Amino acid sequence: MNESAKPASLLNGNVPPGPLPEKWTRYRSEMKLVNPANKRKYTVLIVGTGLAGASAAATMAELGYNVHTFCFHDSARRAHSIAAQGGINAAKNYQNDGDSVWRLFVDTLKGGDFRAREANVHRLAEVSVDIIDQCVAQGVPFAREYGGLLANRSFGGALVSRTFYCRGQTGQQLLLGASQALARQIQLGKVKHTARCEMLDLVLVNGKARGIITRDLITGKIEAHVGDAVVLGTGGYSNAFYLSTNAIGCNVTAIHRAYRRGAFFANPCYTQIHPTSIPQSGEHQSKLTLMSESLRNDGRIWVPKKADDKRNSRDIPEADRDYFLERKYPTYGNLAPRDIASRAAKQVCDEGRGVGPGGRGVYLDFSQTRDARGQSYLVEKYGNLFDMYARITGENGYEQPMRIYPAPHYTMGGLWVDYNLMSNVPGLFVIGEANFSDHGANRLGASALMQGLADGYFILPYTIGTYFASVKNEAVRADAPAFREVEAEATARVKKLLSINGKKTAIEYHREVGKILWDKCGMARNRQGLEAAIARIRELRAEFWQNVNVPGTNDNLNVALERAGRVADFMEFGELMALDALKREESCGGHFREEHEDTDEKGNPNGECKRDDENFSHVAAWEFQGDDKTPNRHIEPLEWNDVKPIKRSYK
Amino acid sequence: MNFTLNVWRQNTPKDAGRMETYQAKDVSPDTSFLEMLDMVNEDLIRQSKEPIAFDHDCREGICGSCSMVIDGVPHGPERGATTCQLHMRRYKDGATIAVEPWRAAAFPVIRDLVTDRTSMDRIIAAGGYVSVNTGGTPDGNEILIPKEKQETAMDAAQCIQCGACVAACKNASAMLFVAAKVGHLGQLPQGQAERNQRVLRMVEQHDKEGFGHCTNTYECEAVCPKEISVGFIAQLNRDYFRTALQGESRR
Numbered sequence: 075m076n077e078s079a080k081p082a083s084l085l086n087g088n089v090p091p092g093p094l095p096e097k098w099t100r101y102r103s104e105m106k107l108v109n110p111a112n113k114r115k116y117t118v119l120i121v122g123t124g125l126a127g128a129s130a131a132a133t134m135a136e137l138g139y140n141v142h143t144f145c146f147h148d149s150a151r152r153a154h155s156i157a158a159q160g161g162i163n164a165a166k167n168y169q170n171d172g173d174s175v176w177r178l179f180v181d182t183l184k185g186g187d188f189r190a191r192e193a194n195v196h197r198l199a200e201v202s203v204d205i206i207d208q209c210v211a212q213g214v215p216f217a218r219e220y221g222g223l224l225a226n227r228s229f230g231g232a233l234v235s236r237t238f239y240c241r242g243q244t245g246q247q248l249l250l251g252a253s254q255a256l257a258r259q260i261q262l263g264k265v266k267h268t269a270r271c272e273m274l275d276l277v278l279v280n281g282k283a284r285g286i287i288t289r290d291l292i293t294g295k296i297e298a299h300v301g302d303a304v305v306l307g308t309g310g311y312s313n314a315f316y317l318s319t320n321a322i323g324c325n326v327t328a329i330h331r332a333y334r335r336g337a338f339f340a341n342p343c344y345t346q347i348h349p350t351s352i353p354q355s356g357e358h359q360s361k362l363t364l365m366s367e368s369l370r371n372d373g374r375i376w377v378p379k380k381a382d383d384k385r386n387s388r389d390i391p392e393a394d395r396d397y398f399l400e401r402k403y404p405t406y407g408n409l410a411p412r413d414i415a416s417r418a419a420k421q422v423c424d425e426g427r428g429v430g431p432g433g434r435g436v437y438l439d440f441s442q443t444r445d446a447r448g449q450s451y452l453v454e455k456y457g458n459l460f461d462m463y464a465r466i467t468g469e470n471g472y473e474q475p476m477r478i479y480p481a482p483h484y485t486m487g488g489l490w491v492d493y494n495l496m497s498n499v500p501g502l503f504v505i506g507e508a509n510f511s512d513h514g515a516n517r518l519g520a521s522a523l524m525q526g527l528a529d530g531y532f533i534l535p536y537t538i539g540t541y542f543a544s545v546k547n548e549a550v551r552a553d554a555p556a557f558r559e560v561e562a563e564a565t566a567r568v569k570k571l572l573s574i575n576g577k578k579t580a581i582e583y584h585r586e587v588g589k590i591l592w593d594k595c596g597m598a599r600n601r602q603g604l605e606a607a608i609a610r611i612r613e614l615r616a617e618f619w620q621n622v623n624v625p626g627t628n629d630n631l632n633v634a635l636e637r638a639g640r641v642a643d644f645m646e647f648g649e650l651m652a653l654d655a656l657k658r659e660e661s662c663g664g665h666f667r668e669e670h671e672d673t674d675e676k677g678n679p680n681g682e683c684k685r686d687d688e689n690f691s692h693v694a695a696w697e698f699q700g701d702d703k704t705p706n707r708h709i710e711p712l713e714w715n716d717v718k719p720i721k722r723s724y725k
Numbered sequence: 726m727n728f729t730l731n732v733w734r735q736n737t738p739k740d741a742g743r744m745e746t747y748q749a750k751d752v753s754p755d756t757s758f759l760e761m762l763d764m765v766n767e768d769l770i771r772q773s774k775e776p777i778a779f780d781h782d783c784r785e786g787i788c789g790s791c792s793m794v795i796d797g798v799p800h801g802p803e804r805g806a807t808t809c810q811l812h813m814r815r816y817k818d819g820a821t822i823a824v825e826p827w828r829a830a831a832f833p834v835i836r837d838l839v840t841d842r843t844s845m846d847r848i849i850a851a852g853g854y855v856s857v858n859t860g861g862t863p864d865g866n867e868i869l870i871p872k873e874k875q876e877t878a879m880d881a882a883q884c885i886q887c888g889a890c891v892a893a894c895k896n897a898s899a900m901l902f903v904a905a906k907v908g909h910l911g912q913l914p915q916g917q918a919e920r921n922q923r924v925l926r927m928v929e930q931h932d933k934e935g936f937g938h939c940t941n942t943y944e945c946e947a948v949c950p951k952e953i954s955v956g957f958i959a960q961l962n963r964d965y966f967r968t969a970l971q972g973e974s975r976r
Contacts, residue, residue: 133859148780149846151886152788168866204860211862213855213915215878222869240879246787247882254854261850269843292835321782355755360763363785462785465803465810468755531859579770581763626775630737631836633778634770 085338085695085710088492089193094716095175098197101493102536106543113138116542119286119301120144121273121328124153125245125252125523126506127307129530132255135264137535142266142299143256144273144288146323146636151253154309154321155526158245159366159459161227161237162209162523164202169226173234175199180717182521185231185411186486186514187663187685188719189341189693191712193493194511201532202524206238208531212251215240229519230367231411231724237520242366242458248523252530272636273328274564276304276335276502279556280548283502287557287564291636294628296565298552303501303538306332307530310485310507312345314644314651315596316588318482319351319364325640329489329508330647337497338695338708340490340510342647343655346517346664347597349415351481352466353435362481363466365438365459367519370408372443372452373476375399375415377436381426387437387475398422398436406724413516413664414682414724416480420597421681423479430477437475444472480597484522486513486664487654490695490710494537495529498695500545503538505529510693515663568628571638576621580638583618587611587645595652600668604656608649612702615645650705654694657707660686687719726752726813729821730765732777735834742834744823747777754814758801759784759791761813762824779838784809786950789885792892793838794825799889799948807887807950827888829897831935842888844934845902849886852926853906855915874912881908883951890945896937900958901945903927908957911964921968928965 090101108116116139120131123145135141145153165178179199183190206224210216216238217225226235240247259265270291277285283304289296311326312318333339350365376397378390398418400407410418419436422428429435440452449472452460460471467477488510489497495511496503506526513521550556594607618641626632661670661683672682691714697706728749735742747765756764759781766776782790791808795801801811816822824838832840870878884905891899907924910916916923932938939958946955 129859136858147782147788147790148842149789149886151846151849152782152790154783154788157783157785157787166865204862206865207862208857208859210865210868211855211857211915213878213910213913215875215882215909215913216865218870218872218875220872222871223866240882243787243883246885247879250882254849255857255859257846257850258854258856269846321788322784323782356753358753358756358760358764360757360760361784461805462810465806465812468812468814535859575773577771579767581767623770623773625770625773631778631839632775634766634776 083708085490085498085693085708086492087191087710088494089191090493094192094196097193098200105536105540108539108542110138114140116140116303117142117301118303118305118538119299120305120307121286122153122307122309122508123150123253123256124155124307124309124506125249125526126530127153127305128249128252128256129527130305130307130505130534131265132252132259133531133535134538135259141259141264142268142301144268144271146270146272146291148269150256150267150269151249153249154324155249155523156246157321158523159242159364160229160368161239161244161520162205162248163229163236163520164206164238164524165199165236166203166206168224169235171234173236177234178202178236181232182512182518183514183717184722185518186516187683187722188514188687188691189662189712190512190514192714192716197533198512198525198528201528204532205524205527209248209251212255214247214251217241227368228371228409230370230409230415231406231518239368242456245523248527252527273308274331275560276332277557277560278335278499279550279554282500282545282547284547284550285552285557287561289564289568292631294630294632296561296568298557298561300550300552300557302547303503303541305503305505305534306489306508307505308508310488311647312482312485314588314648315482315592316585317354317359317362317592319348319362322361325643326647327640327643329504330643332489332497332499332502333696334698335499336698337499337502338490338697339487339650340693340695341487341654342651342696343595343658343665344486344515344663345482345651346412346484346486347416347480348483349412349419349480350438350478352463353430353477353479355431363462364481364483365463365476365478367412369438369456369459372455373408373438373440374442375408375436375438377422377427377429383427387429396422396427403724410724411516411518417597417666417681419480435477435479438478439475440471441475482592482596484517486510486515486517490693494540495534496537496541501541503534505534515665568635568639571622571624571635571642572626572628574620574622574624576623578621578623580622580624580634580641583614583622584641584644587614587648591648591651595655598666598668599655601656604652607652608656611645611649611652618642618645650696654696658690658694660684660690662690683722691719726754726816726818728752728761728816728819731821731823733825734777734837736836738833738835752813754812756813757784757809758795758811758813759809777838778836781809786810787885789887792827792840792887792889794827794892796823799827799892800950805950805952807885827892829891829936831897831899832888832891844936845886845888845899847934848899848903848927848930849906851930852919852923855910856919868914870913878909878912881905881912881953881957884953885951887950889948889950891936893944893948894937895942895944896940898939899931899936900939900961901949901953901955903931904957904961905953907961907964911960920964921971924961924964925968
């Protein structure tokens with residue numbers, strides 16, 4: 075192992091003993107329980123009410139815990155889980171095509187390029203089947219066959235059809251199921267919900283997470299909240315890139331602030347670039363819009379064979395088209411995993427074969443399906459996606475091929491958690507996209523919804539009980555010194571932002587830091603670029619604190635202030651992303667280091683990842699050491715007892 | 726493209742509020758309506774003035790945050806679309822555009838174009854769900870649902886709770902919103918057990934929040950970004966009257 079990768083310490087994931095398929099069942103049967111009558115004595119603070127947060131809150135309230143939820147939206151139902159289009163995986167094998175818990179487990183592990191924890195991923199596959207049953211019982215209108223049974227579709231990285239869906243808005247329907255369950259508990263008085271409220275910091279008392287500091291977005295009031303455990307379900311950090319498929323409000327603040335308080339941040343460089351986004355049209359753009367990956371079931375991806383072919387797509391004959399995914403990956407074809415499909419698209423565009431304005435786009439062509447099955451088939455299956463495409467681009471995707479390009483989408487990295495979904499800070503639990511646990515270096519389609527709901531409905535409500543049953547929390551009040559101190563720091567930071575009165579807006583800084591990360595820490599990375607990115611981000615951050623302009627006051631709804639606080643955190647966190655990418659001297663999944671590219675039989679670089687299992691078969695978890703100090707890199711070695719990491723091939 | 730915007734500015738809920746005029750210059754036709762407002766806001770911030778506050782998040786028409794009355798029409802001229810899905814190529818260069826918040830007693834203005842829509846959350850909390858706890862549910866395929874039923878439920882379930890129906894209604898009624906949830910769950914076998922209670926409790930909460938009554942003018946359907954049919958209101962009325970006639974008591 076080289077010098078820079080030497081770990082500060084080894085982390086233990088607390089995986090229970092026993093054969094892999096029985097671990098979770100055994101662990102659940104043997105875990106310590108909290109007396110039902112005592113559950114009401116525990117207060118759980120849950121930040122974020124997306125799939126993970128809402129499902130966890132509802133379930134824990136049903137069990138009897140006191141729950142207090144927080145979200146920055148006006149309503150819990152608006153969390154960004156709502157935007158997921160494609161579907162949710164479950165190993166039901168309803169299609170009789172050979173699916174099983176084991177197969178979903180292996181697919182997910184392989185999709186993540188063998189950089190996830192075996193036991194967590196197996197548990198995810200196990201509970202996937204319960205999620206579907208739960209959601210059906212709630213009235214989630216999953217697509218059905220004419221006979222009344224549940225319908226499925228295929229998704230990237232799998233050879234079976236195991237994805238359940240609700241037209242093109244599976245995320246919204248699952249979130250409505252969870253947030254309605256939450257609404258029911260709010261009505262019953264078991265959950266207190268605070269909306270339009272942002273977490274600014276985490277409070278530790280005697281080394282345990284005991285509360286949070288929030289800012290009321292309407293009144294500006296900065297407040298302390300005390301609990302027996304803190305749960306973060308605050309989503310991912312793709313907005314570090316400025317342009318991403320995330321909602322504008324998605325931010326890293328909660329998990330970044332927890333990191334600064336001692337929670338380890340795992341694999342921050344693992345970000346997913348989704349292959350099927352609508353290409354950027356200009357500088358004015360505030361976000362990228364995703365087209366569901368499910369479109370790859372019926373659309374074929376191609377570019378002209380020759381560079382700078384300016385002909386209209388319809389005038390390019392078959393012989394002059396390169397269906398590059400089908401050519402390079404005949405087995406999976408257009409359904410190759412996201413990281414592979416994205417990199418392949420970048421490669422053909424780098425070769426000058428990209429289409430559309432700026433040459434950053436590839437065609438997604440439905441003409442073959444339309445001719446074979448009729449336009450009505452496409453309308454029924456993807457109608458809303460075609461409408462959305464037309465609205466944004468002004469083009470008709472039925473008549474001419476759509477143009478797509480990769481976009482930052484999901485972040486596999488997140489706060490480090492053990493098998494119980496608890497971080498290294500006792501009492502701080504992290505669920506959904508905010509943790510690092512299940513997707514390794516790349517996430518397969520339709521598994522984010524699965525993980526969010528698995529964590530919230532079926533895992534955390536159990537594991538948080540083992541924590542309560544094994545610790546004794548001392549009584550603490552919101553005016554205790556530990557709270558006062560953190561509250562004062564958060565207040566000072568807000569005041570500082572309002573007092574700079576510089577020349578540039580927070581969005582201008584966001585755009586700049588985002589461009590650095592996209593160019594140097596995006597689909598392809600190298601040592602030189604990453605070192606330059608770190609240096610440039612530091613300069614930019616220093617400039618921000620001298621020159622940002624945040625008008626207004628702290629006693630009113632102040633949208634400029636909200637944005638500035640989030641951008642400030644992205645500028646600290648972006649450096650950590652680049653540092654992690656720099657220290658991971660291998661290519662795996664979404665993390666492609668140009669120095670570590672695989673070669674074909676003849677020894678020519680072939681654009682594939684060259685993983686280094688000998689030195690990097692581990693999770694990197696970073697420990698904050700102070701502003702402008704290099705954080706410590708801890709590692710959790712990944713153990714392979716049941717699956718042998720193989721070279722990932724989708725050919 | 727260049728535009729003149731007349732925008733509602735109101736500092737606090739108690740402030741009287743007024744229309745103010747802004748210029749949006751050099752706007753690309755591919756810019757979305759909200760991105761044009763972003764440009765105006767960036768200019769304001771550079772002048773150390775407070776930006777126009779508006780609700781927005783996903784910017785792809787699904788979170789239901791954005792909520793502007795544009796030239797008198799909730800979500801503006803594009804049919805079946807939210808404000809964030811409206812693009813400037815829809816307008817003529819040089820146009821003057823009026824931008825106002827939702828206006829309804831049950832949606833008080835918080836600031837500028839931002840309103841408080843938690844009243845809709847309370848309607849859902851009153852009964853807009855199937856009362857099942859986590860775990861112990863039957864296999865998903867044990868409940869057979871005819872495809873047409875599922876499709877109809879899905880038509881209703883698409884509601885994004887934006888409140889455009891209320892903003893468009895002369896009575897500020899949220900009946901299309903309530904009907905969408907009642908219709909979604911009422912179609913499905915899972916929703917039958919609480920069907921009667923649900924409609925009574927949700928309508929009762931709707932009235933309590935200060936929304937008006939429905940007089941079937943169908944403005945709601947015309948502006949609904951998800952094009953939810955007023956047919957669901959008819960279904961709600963049937964459920965409501967049947968339950969009321971049966972003298973079902975509220976739990």
